[in-house]
Amino acid sequence: GENVEQHPSTLSVQEGDSAVIKCTYSDSASNYFPWYKQELGKRPQLIIDIRSNVGEKKDQRIAVTLNKTAKHFSLHITETQPEDSAVYFCAASRSSGSARQLTFGSGTQLTVLP
């Protein structure tokens, strides 16, 4: 089955700096890669996703890049703000197949220091 590894587990940045979180996956058939943000005590919510037919996607201060050859994808947050502080999860999935095929990384605790 799929295995998703996420790094780093914790990340502290100064407000206004950029933050980068990286994930690798093992299943070459995975073609959908969502990123979730979970604030303390709340549910994870999708912030951005990317499919394997593109290498990069951007939404304001958030961008995701995908390297299918190397089987890794990254989340980039620019001009970080205190409200970006949260736990971020990456995930990988196939577009077909077993319902089991949505695998999450272990999460990154991002702290933006004012």
Add this chain to the structure above:
Amino acid sequence: SQTIHQWPATLVQPVGSPLSLECTVEGTSNPNLYWYRQAAGRGLQLLFYSVGIGQISSEVPQNLSASRPQDRQFILSSKKLLLSDSGFYLCAWRRTGIEAFFGQGTRLTVV
């Protein structure tokens, strides 16, 4: 639009007591349904998933069980809670190939 409801939001239960958490989905049919647990407030541990009524797959052998009596209803149960069952429980639904949508979560404390 689709919505997912999960309750209760918080629960304090004594060791040895039973548990029943309920999750319902509206606005979609035949969803894939999931129960996750976050024991340490971080990693999402998949407990159970279901692709249809009465179809339950268990990911981790444990003190919990799940049932899907209706298409859009997913229940997490235990006959006797353990201290180690404490955690944040999340129900989710998705269709293959798209994002997962999570319920608000249940903070369970076993005392």
